[in-house]
Structures are given as C-alpha cells and as structure tokens.
Amino acid sequence: SVLKSVLWLVMLGLAALPSVLRAQMGNVLNVDRGERQATVHASGGFVRIEFVEANIVRIHASRTENFPTDTTHPDFNGPYYIEDYSRKPLPLKASETDYGWRLEPDGKAGCAVEIETKPLRLNVVKLNSAPGGEPSSTPLLQETPDGGVRFSTGRTADTFAIGADEHFIGFGADRHPLDMRGQDIVLETNELGKEGEGGGFPVPWVMSNRGYGLFLNNVDPTTRFDLGKSRAGRLLIDAGDGGREGWDFDLYVVAGDTFSDLMQGYIRLTGKPILPEKWFLGNLQSKCCDWRADDVIYIASRFRELGLPLDAMILDLQWREVRPEDWAWTPAFDTTESAGKRRNLNWSPLFGNVRSMFQTLDLLGVKLGLHENAVSTFSDDENGPGPYLAASLPDMSRPDVVKRLWAMHERIIADGADFWWQDQGERVNAVGANGYPMKNLNGSLWAKLVVEGMRREHGVSVPVIARSGPVGGHRYIAPWPGDVPAGLKFSRFDLDYIRNGGLAGYAVIGADMGGFYHGHTPDPENEVRRICDMLLVFPVIRTHGAYYKLPWMFSSEAQRTYGHYLEMRYRLMPYLYSAAIEAHETGRPILAPLCFDYGSDDATYDRDFDFLLGHDLLVAPVTEEAEKRSVYLPSGNDWRDFWNDKGYPGGETV
DSSP, X not given: OGGGOEEEEEEOOOOOOOGGGOSOOOOEEEEEEOSSOEEEEETTEEEEEEEEETXXXXXXXXXXXXXXXXXXXXXGTOOOSOOOOOSXXXXXXXXXXXXXXXXXXXXXXXXXXXXXETTEEEEEEEEEOOTTSOOEEEEEEEBOTTOSOEEETTEXXXXXXXXXXXXXXEEEXXXXXXXXXXXXXXXXXXXXXXXXXXXXXXXXXXXXXXXXXXXXXXXXXXXXXXESSSSTTEEEEEEEOOSBTTEEEEEEEEEOSSHHHHHHHHHHHHOOOOOOOXXXXXXXXXESSOOOHHHHHHHHHHHHHHTOOOOEEEEOGGGBOOOGGGGTTOOSSOTTSOOOSSOOSSBOTTSOOHHHHHHHHHHHTOEEEEEEETTTTSOOXXXXXXXXXXXXXXXXXXXXXXXXXXXXXXXXXXXXXXXEEEEOTTOOOOBOTTSSBOTTTHHHHHHHHXXXXXXXXXXXXXXXXXXXXTTTGGGTEEEOOOOOOSSGGGHHHHHHHHHHHHTXXXXXXXXXXXXXXXXXXXXXXXXXXXXXXXXXXXXXXXEOOSSOOOGGGSOHHHHHHHHHHHHHHHHTHHHHHHHHHHHHHXXXXXEEEGGGTOTTOGGGGGOTTOEEETTTEEEEEOOSSOSOOOOEEOTTSEEXXXXXXXXXXXXXXX
C-alpha cells in the first residue's frame, strides 16, 4: 500500500585530445629541490610539487616558472575554493631513482610522487610501512604513457590511467549517475529544471575506490572531466587556464583508505560544510507566488491547530517591491495595481501587515525566510547596489557591492526575517572586478555575504537556500535544484542531485518536495511518493511549488501518511542533527550512497537509489509506479527490517 512505499532497514552494529594539446611536457631538464617544494623544469613547462599533508599532494602546472601567488582574495570577497593558504607545506625528502626522482614528506608516512624524466611523467603512490624493512608502495594515480600536462591557448589538460576495477563518485550537486566511470561532465553551473541535465553545484572533486580523490582548484565553468567515455581506461582533465590562483591547473591528490578519509581531506582544503541550527532540518513550507501576510498567519496557525510540526515558512517574490512586468507570468497580484516602480529589497505595498505577521509568527515559534532573485530583485538604476554583471545581478566580488547589499538585507532582518533564499544566481556569463569568470563564482559570493553577515551581526548560522554556488558554496549554502516538475518520474532527478551534492560537502541539501510545476488537481500518487516518502529521505524538507501542497488539501489517506512520516521525522531529529554535526566536522553526507561505507562491496556502485541516512539507517524510496522494490543489503553487516523486525544477512537483495 502507499503507506509502505518507503522501505527501511536498520543496521545492527575522451574524444581524442585536440591536436594543440597533444604535445607532451617533454623531457625533464632539472628538478629544483627546495626545503618544502620541488619544481620540475621540463622542456615544455614547469610543475611544482608539495605536500600539504602527508596524504595530500599538490601538483601545480605552469607554462613559466612564475606560478600564480597563493591568495584567498581578501579584497574581492574571498576565499574561493581553497579556504586557507597559511599552512606551510611539509618538509620534503627527495631521492634519485633509476627512473628519475621520488618525492615524499620527510619523516611522515603517506604519499610519494615518482617523477619519470624521459619524458616527464608523474605517478602518485601510497607508501606502506614495513617495520624492519624497506617500505613498499601501492600505485594510486598514474599519468598515461602518452599523458602528462600539456598546454594550449587558454587551456591545460592532463590524462591518467583508469584501473580495471575502478569506480568514481563525486562532482557535486548535479544530475549524473552515482558511478561516473565511462561518463564525462562539464562543470558549469545551471538550473537542473525540467530537462534533467546539469545542476547548480558541479564541483571539480571526484573520489576513486582505489584510495584517492582528485580536486582541481579551478573556477572555470568549461572544466571537463572525462572518465573513460571517449577512451576506455583514460581519465582526462581539461580546464580553462587564466594563469591565476584558482584558475589554472592546480591539482590536489588526496589519499585515504576510505571515502570518509577522502572527504575529510577535501574539507581540510576547502572548508567545513555549514552547520545550521537544528530547526533548519524541520518542516519548511513555501509556495510560489501568492501568499500575503494574512495567508502566512492562516497557514502557520492551521499547522498548529492540526498538531503538525512547522519550523519555518518561506516567501517567494510576492513579498517584495517589483516592477509590474515581473508579474506578467502569474495572476498572483493584479498587475494594474502599483507594485512598485523599481526592483529592490523592500516590502511590496500590496503584501499586507508585515508587523502583525511577524508578531504572530513569533508567538507560534515559526521562522520566516525571504526570496531574492538575481534577475528581478536588484534595481538597475542609480539606487541599486551595482555595478552589474548581467540583468540586475550585481558583481559579488566587489567590496562596495557587498557592503551595500548587506545594508539592504539588514533593513529586512530588522523587521524580523530569519534567513534567505537566493534564486537564479547562475544567470551570468561575465568577468568580475576580480578578473575571474563569475559563472560558477557569483552565487557562492552572494550567499557568503549574507551568511557571514548573519553570523557577524546576529550570531546565527543559517544556510542560504540557493540553486547555484559551486565554488566553496558548501560553507554557506543549502542547495536546491530549481524548478523540477511534479510527477513520480522526476523523483530520481532530486535524488541524483542530493546524493551527488553530499559527496562534495553539500550535506544540508534538499529539493522542491512534490515538484514545482503541476496542474491544479491534487495527485495522491505525487503527494505520497514525492512528499510523504521524502520526509524520511531528504536532509532538508522544504515543500514548495507553483501549486498548493498544504497537507490538509491532500487525500485522506495521504493526510494520514503525511502526519505519520512527519512525526517520524521529528522523532529522528536527534539522529539527523547528529548526522549534520558529523557532516560539518568530517564532510560525511547526511544522505550517502551505500558505497560510501561499503566501498569494498562492488555491488554497491550501481545502487543509485539505495541510501544510508546517517550511519545506521538504509533508506530506499520507491521511484517507479510500483508497490514494492528490491533493496540491496551491503555485505559486512547484518540488517533488520524496520517495519517487521525481520533479520537479513548482508550481501543479499531483498
């Protein structure tokens, strides 16, 4: 029956490279060995190698000996990807070998880099301690025989060998398969939307089951990873290269025995995922685009009358001052009325009694979040916060813009607003005042100015809900994919996005529960499968869309299911918030694929829609027109069915 449409188990216990890229770096001319880094000078360029930690090696390529200066861009609203450059690399030990050189941390067990000299070819290995004898090494990452760094105009590429049994997971909140072997991806931020391609948080971070992860410190939206799609057995990284920090070929290889080890290394480079206050994991209600002040009061009061938990409501664009043409697509307000002469973060004169609304919400214990839109919020006249990159989207790299924008937000926060929802931040293709392409960067910096302002001025840690911001955005943002349609077939869009986001630090993540677009006729199947079921799956449960999805409008059976699962969600809140704390401290996803903990079980890499919620709960939502589905139980543990207490051994499909 629909009441059992979620299954639970509780654990006991490249096309060929363009010809301009085919020339290899050439033979090594010399290796300049400093105390903490080595620079390899080859006939075609330079490679600098250093150990950030014993298990994190940095491989930085440059056309000339003048490498970009490491900076966190304090004058342009930084940091970007790398959060902190203040740590010194480890002291280096260099040894000559029959193939060239070997570099390793001096006195630290970890990785080593083998440098072949004729021609230049780099291999990263893991050193295995052997008490009383010579340590052995295990290959992790090897440039292909025809590989090595190679340059072309405005681009840098490298190729590596893929092992026969190798699997790849990661790349951030984007719709792609769990196992990316045989796939490719271009890391350009875009709304996921109804077509089911792309996503707002594609990140140049991927993990291999062979014990390493690759992070390319590069904000360029044309960066591409090809994991054996164009040529079997070859991993290609091809990136735009502006010759600046965070915009060149700056590759970090992170080694570890588990995916958890790799994620911990990744967040030590890029910063910890944001930890929200506990209420943020509770019931969030939102709708486009007609709730006014009286509607907010009624809906919040109705939840309380029904005894249903509600932590926050979120207002779409109807709350603020806009131009009449911004309403042309919706009958929400009468566009013949004066809705305002310019776009801005001001309350619309049509919205209603703001003070009364906040007084009621305070009495009911309900938070309020507000929408802002990169295209239709900020005025493009002299009163706005510009300069602008596109439409009315300000350049978030400019300190003067950051200052003016924060002042605009502060006025509304003083009225009572608790948090923010930022929309369409990806709609820019321009270079900012910082000299960087802002496509992948602007959304992160927009969120940063608000989150850091809230921390600084009000002492609260609340993520911004946003649909773009891959460059370090996990420090500030709870992603949502955009306007994914209603209907059961689209549930996999949401789950792909959430799963992959968690593998790049976006642990606090959700989607429009029930989908955004739909007709006005209630759909019980959609209500149960994409709202009720996901109350026990999504890390962030925000019900939102362009149609009503209030629970008292559901069918009677769906209402009972909703109440039952929402109650279970709140009973699980200590467990869920513990998972959020762990995500903040270690990078572990709140909702993880089975392979994250059971990577040695090869069968887990094609179970795209079986998940671990925290460590101890296996959740398997039904994503097709069916009353039941199969679930794979990873080997290495025994399992117990939540619904009937029946036990199962691991390594079986039930």
